[in-house]
Amino acid sequence: MFQSFDSVAEPQAVAARVDALRKGMRTARIDAYLVPRSDEFQGEYVPPSAERLRWLTGFSGSAGLAVVGPAAAALFVDGRYTVQVRAETDTKVFELPDLPRNRVAEWMGKNLPQGCVVGFDPWLFTAGEVGRLTEALAARGLKLKPVTKNLVDVAWGRDRPAAPVAPVIAHPVKLAGREAAVKIAAVQDRLEADKQDWVVLTLPDSICWLFNIRGGDVSHNPVVHAFAILPAKGKPELFIDPAKLTAEVRAHIEAVAVISARTGFEHRLRALGRISGARVRLDPETAAFAIQQRLGGSRRLVRGADPCIVMKAIKNVAEIRGARAAHVRDGAAVVRFLAWLDKEAHSGKLDEITCVRELERFRRETGRLKEISFDTISGSGPNGAIVHYRVNVATNRRLREGELLLLDSGAQYQDGTTDITRTIAIGKPSAEMRERFTLVLKGHIAIATARFPKGTRGIDLDPFARRALWEKGLDYDHGTGHGVGSFLSVHEGPQSISRGGMVALEPGMILSNEPGYYKKGAYGIRIENLVLVRPCEKVAGGEREVMSFETLTHVPIDRRLIDRALLDENEIDWIDAYHARVLDVVGPKLDGSDLAWLERACARL
Amino acid sequence: MFQSFDSVAEPQAVAARVDALRKGMRTARIDAYLVPRSDEFQGEYVPPSAERLRWLTGFSGSAGLAVVGPAAAALFVDGRYTVQVRAETDTKVFELPDLPRNRVAEWMGKNLPQGCVVGFDPWLFTAGEVGRLTEALAARGLKLKPVTKNLVDVAWGRDRPAAPVAPVIAHPVKLAGREAAVKIAAVQDRLEADKQDWVVLTLPDSICWLFNIRGGDVSHNPVVHAFAILPAKGKPELFIDPAKLTAEVRAHIEAVAVISARTGFEHRLRALGRISGARVRLDPETAAFAIQQRLGGSRRLVRGADPCIVMKAIKNVAEIRGARAAHVRDGAAVVRFLAWLDKEAHSGKLDEITCVRELERFRRETGRLKEISFDTISGSGPNGAIVHYRVNVATNRRLREGELLLLDSGAQYQDGTTDITRTIAIGKPSAEMRERFTLVLKGHIAIATARFPKGTRGIDLDPFARRALWEKGLDYDHGTGHGVGSFLSVHEGPQSISRGGMVALEPGMILSNEPGYYKKGAYGIRIENLVLVRPCEKVAGGEREVMSFETLTHVPIDRRLIDRALLDENEIDWIDAYHARVLDVVGPKLDGSDLAWLERACARL
Secondary structure, three states, X not given: OOOOOOOOOOHHHHHHHHHHHHHHHHHOOOOEEEEEOOOOOOOOOOOHHHOHHHXXXXXXXXXXXXXXXXXOXXXXXXXXXXXXXXXXXXXXXXEOOOOOHHHHHHHHHHHOOOOOEEEEOOOOOEHHHHHHHHHHHHOOOOEEEEOOOOHHXXXXXXXXXXXXXXXXXXXXXXXXXXXXXXXXXXHHHHHHHOOOOEEEEOOHHHHHHHHOEEOOOOOOOOOOOOEEEEEOOOOXXXXXXXXXXOHXXXXXXXXXXXXXXXXXXXXXXXXXXXXXXXXXXXXXXXXEHHHHHHOOOHHHEEEOOOOHHHHHHOOOHHHHHHHHHHXXXXXXXHHHXXXXXXXXXHHOOOEHHHHHHHHHHHHHOOOOOOEEOOOOEEEEHHHHHOOOOOOOOOOOOEXXXXXXXXXXXXXXXXXXXXXXXXEEEEOOOOHHHHXXXXXXXXXXXXXXXXXXXXXXXXXXXXXXXXXXXXXXXXXXXXXOEEEOOOOOOOXXXXXXXXXXXXXXXXXXXXEEEOOEEEEOOOEEEEOEEEEEEOOOEOOOOOOOOEXXXXXXXXXXOOHHHOOHHHOOHHHHHHHHHHHHHHHHHHHHHOOHHHHHHHHHHOOOO | XXXXXXXOOOHHHHHHHHHHHHHHHHHOOOOEEEEEOOOOOOOOOOOHHHOHHHHHHOOOOOOOEEEEOOOOEEEEOOHHHHHHHHHHOOOOOOEOOOOOHHHHHHHHHHXXXXXXXXXXXXXXXXXXXXXXXXXXXXXXXXXXXXXXXXXXXXXXXXXXXXXXXXXXXXXXXXXXXXXXXXXXXHHXXXXXXXXXXXXXXXXXXXXXXXXXXXXXXXXXXXXOOXXXXXXXXXXXXXXXXXXXXXXXXXXXXXXXXXEXXXXXXXXXXXXXXXXXXXXXXEOOOOOEXXXXXXXXXXXXXXXXXXXXXXXXXXXXXXXXXHHHHHHHHXXXXXHHHXXXXXXXXXXXXXXXXXXXXXXXXXXHOOOOOOEEOOOOEEXXXXXXXXXXXXXXXXXXXXXXXXXXXXXXXXXXXXXXXOOEEEEEEEOOXXXXXXXXXXXXXXXXXXXXXXXXXXXXXXHHHHHXXXXXXXXXXXXXXOOOEEEOXXXXXXXXXXXXXXXXXXXXXXXOOEEEEOOEEEEOOOEEEEOXXXXXXXXXXXXXXXXXXXXXXXXXXXXXXXXXXXXXXXXXXXXXXXXXXXXXXXXXXXHHHOOHHXXXXXXXXXXXX
């Protein structure tokens, strides 16, 4: 089992833990202390050893910040978590300011004594965050001060879990598509072109991509926690806990890099900071402030994005081949689940958790599942309208006739990462459900069929997914698509299809296409496939080359929810062609009643 | 006559003028000198007295920069002008680097001696431009230095025309919709909210809007050249040449402001710069560097956008009423022109200039025309494919059978500014012309019929105008829409429908809707109407309020160019409804053969 359904709230422990932290603050001569959700790698997931915010406050969400002052304390979370946080923390200890996170400084200005010294762990905030916060606090007469020892860890003491030491595995070049040496040379070319001598890499998925390695240091994303320093010429140095390396993997890495203990990283940074005239590239928006400090401060550095990010986003031929294979395999597993669900749903005995477990079972039966790529969202009825819903034993609901089930899930296979959402009618859906499902579907098709010239950014495509909803005075409050890794993070930048998606799309990028609609207290709808940006090509009679999407996901879209009258001919043709292709590609992997179910599900509209 | 068709190139004068400038540079102890197209108001149009770039280089385009070094000299223009500049300047004197303008510093680094001092007139560059250029030149060992006396003016001498002193006229509150005192109070509220004591206003159209005045200091835009300083409390001060004011207008202004001579402005800025603790707001991207200098430099200032810009963009009820009336009047004039054109085009005697003159004649016959709102673009055949084409006697072409005429024109009436483009078939158009016209029309309709929620920006709508073209591998290289003033600038910010349109659209904003297609060497197509953002409203059955556009322009779209088979039913309905409305609104203003023509032009598809 990869997913747990415990209801984890333990607000009763919060007061004592905050007291212990305050004791440590006095010892460290700090008036206030900041506790973020991030660890030193700034990823979406953190290992149990870095769940400091959760330990201190009880809050288990994926983003947040606690400020503990001498008397007042506040816990800042975004709109997704306003309900959840009340259940999980002790509201007698933590104020829950109803503010966007950039107002944190404002709260501190009002609630902390003048001249207060605010401590923070320099490994848990990026250099960019510290710069902005320093300025905002200075304007309010407060001083921000890095504290070397993490004060939560001191208070946590022996109960704190050890840092993860999951074994590193080599990612075969057959799947990676490019030798690590070739990738390293490409990054070095970039440094040469940008006239830089070194780059410090701090993002685990960049490092995994560069060295063709994978690991298991956090849930769901097969990343290795490590740092690296890459010179413009010569071998890069990888800083990693040696306990994670077998002799075989060590040899795989040593072919292209020098391996050093994780503890050597800080020493090496300081040495680099002392080389006169060295041009060291660092991304202040992703690297910890502590790294910038040890390199000698921002003036010694060249600001620049991690060069691996864009290279990793553009999948090569082997990665694309892998993604296609992974999606056929995953499609068959999801289809088997859907066939099972259709048979069982009417029993009245299924609930949201059963669906998560069964779906995972069908994926495990492929024999190739490494991990699910995130905690499955299984929301029936009103739970489907909670965009970031995660079912637990307390919220679990039975599937009822006349309701919708929104199921958003994904898998990590060694050849590719999947992410799919299907909305399924349990019993007979209402006319309104069918109308809204069809509007979402029109948006989904508008993205799937878009053609667009070089230079088009995700921001330029996002409105296509919304037009049919806007027409009816409806919308959804999330982006339409995120980038997806190759057996790496299921949320991967820099590209996105969203209101903020300013990065130009390039052939080889993989994104999700997931418009939705949510009726609060009633039901949620989302239709998500992954799409691959195809190479530029000439259209007959056209002048400019255009790109388009290949849909990678192969699972039928619930025909019972489609109101055919709302679709135009091109849209109907797309659905029929999509279903024909699903049957074509996934059908051969099935037999018996599963195949019969798929044939019915893929019938022409 | 408002438009001239002279072919103005006089490259033979350039060498002597540059010599004279170099003499002045030596006297001023300057090694190089920058000559921009802008004047101290940073507008799109400059008066003859400020046509320094044109005097020095011969180049008559609306944007450019000359750099004159001790030996080398270069003239930088953007892609629109690469052909024109070769005909107008002396290429033995000026190099024409094929570079986007931000590479100016690069050229200077390579072509000017190390340690060179580069002079510039601090009134002709914005504070923001000077900041960026100082940094870029410093990196190349060059020093930027403000020179008080304009060295082109010195060389130009007595031949330089005097600065304009067009009479100021009061803009009646019946048309402005709001008393100047009310507008001033609104700006003062903004300053109070932003905790600022003063704002320096440098944009002529902001000043005209604020004080309800209009003028004639430049072509086409009825603006007054003046500056203003507005305190958070008390009367604003308007700095203006008194020769522009009649006693009556003086009284109109003095009801709300103190009038000072233009020459008092600098003195007043210095005085303001000396008030300890004064919080003075200035927009470094629109205000001249000289103003920032006199206020004591950037550290003494609060950076902030000119608060009039957004207020001016959102038209009030009276301005909207005026815009509607102006468009009916203008529509009738354009329809009479089109009826005339249809009758005469086959004679083979018409040319591009005749069309400009006749169109202007019909507009003058309304008895209400103040000015055309820009030089008419009248491009037949291949000239239509030149996006910024301005016909002159040298480029003028006869209208020929089987060709298209692209006609982009507008009028200034006291109650509103218009801007319309129609593409007209002369004789029988080809199937390709009709196909491409219809694709552009699909984009135009997609904007005209869009519904969108609060917070939608122009960048979110722009792709709707392109989708049908992208589908066929086609596109156009300009924005889809710009803001339009109320008897003010025909290009007005901050809103736009474009790749860079990050400002949220608000009810009351007026924009153009003008997708196009250009086939180089063959023909150009553009369909432009002005649209008004309607108030938010609930859609039946919807949840979120949405905005939409009211099309203001009432002139038929050439049915001979529409390929009905390429339109869907909703698109056909839109065209038929649009034409029915044109006939309904403009028909009563016409009679005889004009009305008969309109009835035919507005027939159902």
